[in-house]
Amino acid sequence: MAVDDLSLEIAAGEFLTLLGASGSGKTTTLRMIAGFEQPSAGEIRMGGSSISGLPPFKRDINTVFQHYALFPHMSVRENIGYGLRMRSVPKAEREERVRLALEMVKLGELGARAPRQLSGGQQQRVALARALVNRPRVLLLDEPLGALDLKLRKEMQLELKHLQTHLGITFIYVTHDQEEALTMSDRIVLLRQGRIAQFGTARDLYDRPASRYVADFIGETNLMAGVVVDGGPGPVTLQVGSERLRGRSDVALPPGSAAWLSVRPEAVRVDLGGTGSPEQNAIEGTVSDAVYSGALIRVHVSLPDDRRIIAQVPAGTTVQVGGRARVSWAPERARCVTD
Amino acid sequence: MTRRPPDRLTAFLWATGLGVFAFIYLPLVVVIVYAFHDSPIIAWPLRLGTTKWFVALAHDRGMIDAALASLKLALLTVMMSLLVGVPGAFVLDRFVFPGKAAFRRLVLLPLILPGIITGVALLTFFSFVGLSLSSGFPLVPGWPVVLGHAAAFSSVVITQVFARLQRLDRAQEEASQDLYANEWQTFWQVTFPSIRTAVLGAALLVFTLSLDEIAVTFFLIGRQNTLPLQIWGLLRRGITPEVNAASTVIFGISVAVIVIWARLMREEPQG
Amino acid sequence: MRPTCLDRVRGSRRLRTIVAAAVPVGFVTTLLFVPYALLLVHSFWRLSGGAITHEFTLDNYRRLFGTPLYPNTILFSAGIALRVTLVSLLLAYPLAYLLAFKVKRHRTLIYMAVIIPLWVSYLVRAYAWKIILGQEGILNGVLQAAGLIDQPLTFLLYSRWAVTLALIHIYTPFTLMPIYAVLDAIPPALKEASHDLYANRWQTFLRVILPLSLPGVLAGSTFAFVLSMGDFLAPQLLGGNDSALMVSNLVWSLFGVAYNWPLGAAVSVVMLALTISLLWLANLLERRMSYGGQAVGRAGGRVVGLAEGAK
Numbered sequence: 020m021a022v023d024d025l026s027l028e029i030a031a032g033e034f035l036t037l038l039g040a041s042g043s044g045k046t047t048t049l050r051m052i053a054g055f056e057q058p059s060a061g062e063i064r065m066g067g068s069s070i071s072g073l074p075p076f077k078r079d080i081n082t083v084f085q086h087y088a089l090f091p092h093m094s095v096r097e098n099i100g101y102g103l104r105m106r107s108v109p110k111a112e113r114e115e116r117v118r119l120a121l122e123m124v125k126l127g128e129l130g131a132r133a134p135r136q137l138s139g140g141q142q143q144r145v146a147l148a149r150a151l152v153n154r155p156r157v158l159l160l161d162e163p164l165g166a167l168d169l170k171l172r173k174e175m176q177l178e179l180k181h182l183q184t185h186l187g188i189t190f191i192y193v194t195h196d197q198e199e200a201l202t203m204s205d206r207i208v209l210l211r212q213g214r215i216a217q218f219g220t221a222r223d224l225y226d227r228p229a230s231r232y233v234a235d236f237i238g239e240t241n242l243m244a245g246v247v248v249d250g251g252p253g254p255v256t257l258q259v260g261s262e263r264l265r266g267r268s269d270v271a272l273p274p275g276s277a278a279w280l281s282v283r284p285e286a287v288r289v290d291l292g293g294t295g296s297p298e299q300n301a302i303e304g305t306v307s308d309a310v311y312s313g314a315l316i317r318v319h320v321s322l323p324d325d326r327r328i329i330a331q332v333p334a335g336t337t338v339q340v341g342g343r344a345r346v347s348w349a350p351e352r353a354r355c356v357t358d
Numbered sequence: 359m360t361r362r363p364p365d366r367l368t369a370f371l372w373a374t375g376l377g378v379f380a381f382i383y384l385p386l387v388v389v390i391v392y393a394f395h396d397s398p399i400i401a402w403p404l405r406l407g408t409t410k411w412f413v414a415l416a417h418d419r420g421m422i423d424a425a426l427a428s429l430k431l432a433l434l435t436v437m438m439s440l441l442v443g444v445p446g447a448f449v450l451d452r453f454v455f456p457g458k459a460a461f462r463r464l465v466l467l468p469l470i471l472p473g474i475i476t477g478v479a480l481l482t483f484f485s486f487v488g489l490s491l492s493s494g495f496p497l498v499p500g501w502p503v504v505l506g507h508a509a510a511f512s513s514v515v516i517t518q519v520f521a522r523l524q525r526l527d528r529a530q531e532e533a534s535q536d537l538y539a540n541e542w543q544t545f546w547q548v549t550f551p552s553i554r555t556a557v558l559g560a561a562l563l564v565f566t567l568s569l570d571e572i573a574v575t576f577f578l579i580g581r582q583n584t585l586p587l588q589i590w591g592l593l594r595r596g597i598t599p600e601v602n603a604a605s606t607v608i609f610g611i612s613v614a615v616i617v618i619w620a621r622l623m624r625e626e627p628q629g
Numbered sequence: 630m631r632p633t634c635l636d637r638v639r640g641s642r643r644l645r646t647i648v649a650a651a652v653p654v655g656f657v658t659t660l661l662f663v664p665y666a667l668l669l670v671h672s673f674w675r676l677s678g679g680a681i682t683h684e685f686t687l688d689n690y691r692r693l694f695g696t697p698l699y700p701n702t703i704l705f706s707a708g709i710a711l712r713v714t715l716v717s718l719l720l721a722y723p724l725a726y727l728l729a730f731k732v733k734r735h736r737t738l739i740y741m742a743v744i745i746p747l748w749v750s751y752l753v754r755a756y757a758w759k760i761i762l763g764q765e766g767i768l769n770g771v772l773q774a775a776g777l778i779d780q781p782l783t784f785l786l787y788s789r790w791a792v793t794l795a796l797i798h799i800y801t802p803f804t805l806m807p808i809y810a811v812l813d814a815i816p817p818a819l820k821e822a823s824h825d826l827y828a829n830r831w832q833t834f835l836r837v838i839l840p841l842s843l844p845g846v847l848a849g850s851t852f853a854f855v856l857s858m859g860d861f862l863a864p865q866l867l868g869g870n871d872s873a874l875m876v877s878n879l880v881w882s883l884f885g886v887a888y889n890w891p892l893g894a895a896v897s898v899v900m901l902a903l904t905i906s907l908l909w910l911a912n913l914l915e916r917r918m919s920y921g922g923q924a925v926g927r928a929g930g931r932v933v934g935l936a937e938g939a940k
Contacts, residue, residue: 085529088529101537101539102538153538368731374724379724382801382802385798386754388767389753399765403770442657445652446654448650464658467661470904471855472855472856472900472904473861474877475880478668478884479664480660482890512656572752590752593752593866612748613745
């Protein structure tokens with residue numbers, strides 16, 4: 020089953036992302052909204068009325084396909100004008116709208132070209148223009164930036180976001196790239212095996228993950244397995260190996276149950292000298308790796324009980340592999356999550 | 359890459375290859391050359407230099423009638439096999455139904471089996487059904503032979519169009535529907551242009567194959583011979599250069615059609 | 630498996646779709662399936678008093694397997710087909726190899742030149758051998774003129790050799806197509822890797838190229854065998870009266886002058902069964918040796934082969 024028991028309410032004019040690994044059901048959900056797949060149970064409503072029974076060509080929704088699906092035997096202009104033609108928009112108006120759409124995606128002079136004469140990035144813009152020219156109420160985007168190289172992708176991410184804000188159309192965006200989701204979305208639906216793992220704003224998912232899966236999927240984090248001693252809600256204490264560590268949880272956790280502490284690398288303080296008074300929430304360890312990545316050095320610290328933590332320090336810091344390090348963090352920045 | 363000096367192995371390869379190539383063309387060259395042979399007997403030595411056999415061909419009533427019959431048959435066959443074959447390819451590509459695997463195998467049979475088997479099978483069918491071999495004459499060379507050709511060659515259309523359909527990007531059809539075109543509009547606006555060359559190519563192929571068909575035609579033909587059968591009849595009595603002239607003409611037309619077909623195939627949009 | 634089109638189509642559209650699909654399916658069923666089935670049925674009917682009666686009998690098969698003529702003819706045809714296949718293979722492979730690996734410019738053009746004869750009247754290519762091999766034909770003429778023989782050779786024409794030769798000529802391009810297609814599909818990187826790992830050209834051929842080309846070889850051989858075994862014209866034109874009697878001659882006369890349709894149907898059915906078994910066997914073999922891409926399994930026949938080669 021690709022999608023299992025999914026219920027969503029999407030606000031008008033928002034940029035919503037369906038995020039998930041492959042097989043999570045995000046594309047299937049998108050296709051159900053577009054009308055290419057039929058839900059076996061349930062309903063899809065838009066603006067109060069049900070569209071479940073309507074074929075794709077009767078829905079006020081347009082799609083930007085993953086590999087663009089441009090019609091190879093038509094020019095760029097003809098591609099863009101296709102939907103307008105099918106809706107019998109008069110020729111003069113159609114030509115004007117196509118012209119405006121071309122300008123909007125900055126492809127003004129390429130109207131007469133054939134799709135195969137364009138670069139990947141240009142084809143992507145044509146696909147976008149082809150959808151937007153119809154002024155749909157909802158625009159669906161199926162991983163449209165996947166085929167572009169990194170720099171172009173980042174540019175397009177911003178452009179799409181600006182476009183959406185400017186046009187005010189509801190965008191439903193599918194991607195497996197969580198960074199992309201965090202950058203562009205008003206809200207994110209993280210899907211896992213056909214079900215919703217979490218639904219909220221980018222900040223919600225990043226700062227307050229609802230489960231271990233979410234914490235692990237979004238951004239980078241250190242996960243430490245332990246047993247609940249004091250379960251909150253609010254401050255919690257976990258028995259992690261031989262340590263007692265503190266964190267926060269929004270829900271109450273039964274003492275004795277298994278849980279995880281999620282601490283993001285940027286929240287981990289690394290004390291490389293080994294000096295300083297022992298704090299709470301601190302563990303002694305050894306530096307096993309120091310990986311340079313431009314602005315930061317990512318420090319891998321191996322801890323007792325075969326555990327590891329990744330922290331980061333500014334690039335100028337002297338880090339000695341094999342040296343002692345003490346890692347610690349503020350309790351409010353450690354989230355306690357369960358599976 | 360710098361070219362290595364030619365060695366014995368490569369030289370041998372080239373020699374063999376060219377030899378085989380010559381072997382393939384030898385009989386054809388012989389036939390064409392002997393169409394200009396200045397003697398009613400085909401024998402060695404060759405005496406070139408006359409086109410009288412082509413002239414005789416132009417006046418040969420039997421040949422001309424046979425050629426016209428072949429043409430009519432071929433055109434009818436193309437029309438019918440397209441009407442059956444194109445939807446048939448779609449059925450194979452899009453639908454799932456019980457017996458589909460069997461249908462798929464069945465469709466291939468006329469292409470794979472020796473023509474004589476298909477010929478006698480169709481003969482028993484039409485005889486059983488009671489359709490006379492000359493029915494429809496003189497409008498058509500005979501309904502059985504027309505239907506027989508159409509049935510056998512719809513396989514050609516189905517396989518060619520099906521192969522093309524499989525390479526089609528399904529997302530384009532979805533895009534078309536996403537842009538408010540219904541199924542029928544989508545077919546004409548998006549799907550058909552993509553398979554157009556395959557359809558045309560199949561039509562040309564069927565045309566050539568039908569013109570040349572002998573095994574099935576032999577068993578189903580009525581009163582009026584097709585060109586290959588007419589030639590065969592003449593062959594029984596010994597070869598005349600006139601027959602060579604006819605063959606040369608056929609060769610010329612077939613080559614032209616195949617070259618057009620090859621051009622078409624190369625021009626089709628990739629992907 | 631893709632969801633069937635029908636699932637997505639609702640209501641009246643569904644009906645129209647079914648009707649549209651029924652036409653090709655119905656046509657093919659009526660004009661292909663029924664005739665083949667009818668042929669099978671005929672083979673169980675009896676011929677009495679010059680008319681075909683609809684009573685079930687196994688006599689035709691008894692006669693077929695009992696009278697030496699029929700099994701012998703089938704074996705003879707198979708023998709001819711085997712020779713044709715082997716020689717065609719030997720001729721086609723080098724040329725295919727040449728085309729795939731040694732010809733850089735105008736490759737498509739040359740390939741087309743090799744294939745065109747296939748599509749040009751089969752009849753012409755067969756009877757051309759009459760001109761070449763006849764008593765007053767070219768071969769005899771040349772040999773005599775060169776002083777190699779005094780009397781024209783009579784065994785050339787109207788013999789099994791003529792038939793075999795003509796069939797080899799006709800089916801060599803046929804065998805070449807799938808071999809070329811397979812050879813062409815071998816990534817050049819494989820050859821380079823082999824050389825990189827110290828194999829010379831001969832070893833590379835034996836250990837890399839030949840094994841990879843086997844599916845094409847199998848496909849080409851199977852079709853050459855099946856079609857030359859059931860060939861209709863070459864035996865008629867070049868076989869003479871009895872020296873090269875093949876299965877198709879039998880069927881032809883049984884449906885013609887000898888007028889015994891049930892027996893002819895029985896022979897045809899045996900041919901059909903043999904053909905289908907061979908193809909099925911070849912398909913099985915091919916699946917075992919295939920490393921991606923199916924030459925036999927794909928739609929059979931010269932048609933698709935030509936399409937692939939001309940790509």
